[in-house]
Amino acid sequence: MELAEVKPKLVLAMGAIxxxxxxxxxxxxLSRRGHVETGRGGEPVLITLHPSYLLRLPDPHL
Incomplete structure (x- = not known):
């Protein structure tokens, strides 16, 4: 796995997949967003939304 070779200090996970x-x-x-969890390989994983999520939100000004 690439993560084992790179040994990142933090991995950013963007979206459910x-x-x-x-x-x-x-x-x-959504309930885990902003939290750091431990990945399968022991690396810290910061969870956030995928940027495309924001594009799918309805515009409150329309």
Whole structure:
């Protein structure tokens, strides 16, 4: 795995697919956003939303 070779100090997981791949958990991303969890390889994983999520939100000004 690339993470084992790179040995990052922190991995940013952007979106549910990345979060599940890195942590193995399918728990809701919104409730985990902003928290650091331990990845499958022991690396710290910071969980956040995928940027495309913001593009799908309805515009409150319309």
């Amino acid at each position: 990345a979060v599940e791949s890195l942590t193995g958990s399918r728990a809701a991303v």
